[in-house]
Amino acid sequence: xxxxxxxxxxxxxxxxxxxxxxxxxxxxxxxxxxxxxxxxxxxxxxxxxxxxxxxxxxxxxxxxxxxxxxxxxxxxxxxxxxxxxxxxxxxxxxxxxxxxxxxxxxxxxxxxxxxxxxxxxxxxxxxxxxxxxxxxxxxxxxxxxxxxxxxxxxxxxxxxxxxxxxxxxxxxxxxxxxxxxxxxxxxxxxxxxxxxxxxxxxx
Amino acid sequence: xxxxxxxxxxxxxxxxxxxxxxxxxxxxxxxxxxxxxxxxxxxxxxxxxxxxxxxxxxxxxxxxxxxxxxxxxxxxxxxxxxxxxxxxxxxxxxxxxxxxxxxxxxxxxxxxxxxxxxxxxxxxxxxxxxxxxxxxxxxxxxxxxxxxxxxxxxxxxxxxxxxxxxxxxxxxxxxxxxxxxxxxxxxxxxxxxxxxxxxxxxx
DNA sequence: CGGTGTGAATCTATTCACAGCA
DNA sequence: TGCTGTGAATAGATTCACACCG
Numbered sequence: 001x002x003x004x005x006x007x008x009x010x011x012x013x014x015x016x017x018x019x020x021x022x023x024x025x026x027x028x029x030x031x032x033x034x035x036x037x038x039x040x041x042x043x044x045x046x047x048x049x050x051x052x053x054x055x056x057x058x059x060x061x062x063x064x065x066x067x068x069x070x071x072x073x074x075x076x077x078x079x080x081x082x083x084x085x086x087x088x089x090x091x092x093x094x095x096x097x098x099x100x101x102x103x104x105x106x107x108x109x110x111x112x113x114x115x116x117x118x119x120x121x122x123x124x125x126x127x128x129x130x131x132x133x134x135x136x137x138x139x140x141x142x143x144x145x146x147x148x149x150x151x152x153x154x155x156x157x158x159x160x161x162x163x164x165x166x167x168x169x170x171x172x173x174x175x176x177x178x179x180x181x182x183x184x185x186x187x188x189x190x191x192x193x194x195x196x197x198x199x200x201x202x203x
Numbered sequence: 204x205x206x207x208x209x210x211x212x213x214x215x216x217x218x219x220x221x222x223x224x225x226x227x228x229x230x231x232x233x234x235x236x237x238x239x240x241x242x243x244x245x246x247x248x249x250x251x252x253x254x255x256x257x258x259x260x261x262x263x264x265x266x267x268x269x270x271x272x273x274x275x276x277x278x279x280x281x282x283x284x285x286x287x288x289x290x291x292x293x294x295x296x297x298x299x300x301x302x303x304x305x306x307x308x309x310x311x312x313x314x315x316x317x318x319x320x321x322x323x324x325x326x327x328x329x330x331x332x333x334x335x336x337x338x339x340x341x342x343x344x345x346x347x348x349x350x351x352x353x354x355x356x357x358x359x360x361x362x363x364x365x366x367x368x369x370x371x372x373x374x375x376x377x378x379x380x381x382x383x384x385x386x387x388x389x390x391x392x393x394x395x396x397x398x399x400x401x402x403x404x405x406x
Numbered sequence: 407c408g409g410t411g412t413g414a415a416t417c418t419a420t421t422c423a424c425a426g427c428a
Numbered sequence: 429t430g431c432t433g434t435g436a437a438t439a440g441a442t443t444c445a446c447a448c449c450g
Contacts, residue, residue: 018378074404092291102393167399175221185395192388196370201277
């Protein structure tokens, strides 16, 4: 079912975001163009990969379209995830309330410091790092936010993979090596700053 | 000078990261392949866009290559940036020490709550939001991390643009509208979770 | 007519295959 | 011989232009 081009998937993901925050009933591809900068042609092509009926002579039915995209992209099932590494960044996400509304359930936090786990106030259960494997398989957690320091990132990633994690969001500024079938997305501010610098430089 | 394809730029950015963390003198394109998963062909093509002499019969001179990439992509000049919105996420970045080593200098934090500014311990000067325009132009800040709540993101982005900001890293889960010439990169965990879900679904 | 949907054409990126070099 | 570098070939994404529909 990998017929949808990667770039289209990325745009469709942003599009659901946009659709969720509007409160009109219908929206045309040109209106989307003026809000996102992508050409209406591109948008219509992207949407053509989505099955369902949501088009009309006055544009797309906003809600139906959003639902159809989410279902085609597999965003309609709730998924469980965990946070590994509870420093300033990791622990900030323990309190991030948007996850629920978006279909992601944060079910565990891990840190190698037992002391830190005891001190932190958290709405989510916290565990010492040595329980990672056990907890991940018990709760069938498939995704992880990796917020440990750079020098521990690779080692920790390997433990996550062994435990059965299928996707890692890596906040450490390192290039992770993972086996086929495990998906990594790098999220890190320095890379983004650099990407903007490079874009400005090359234009 | 926009001859380098976007995807190549992205890979080259990750590559500098990798090169900086190795301590060998030479590295071949196949060694890079085994560490990153990109084919050695792709890597050689990417590197061919970089001017300079760093190749040898035993591979690339790691350090020379890293320097050449950084200079071609414009990463060799120190850039100033600010953080806007000092909630849990924004204030976490005030303490993030990696920026300096990577050529980015965090020179200001802004928040609309004067109370919060007074309470926070910060190694970086903090200002109330109404001083944004003044401070940004005084220090010639070109980049901003946008960490305000979603409902304030668009409005705040517009103020940043007016103040002369050229690049915004947007942590809010909304699609920002900005004029031509201003670059936005979206960094947000929910989107990344969704991207992984979609990739798993479509493969 | 306003819109959408989509093959065909164009443009871009990736892969291949081999020349050139130490 | 083992590497890089690069034109040529392939594969992929975007844009275009127009048929079609309410």
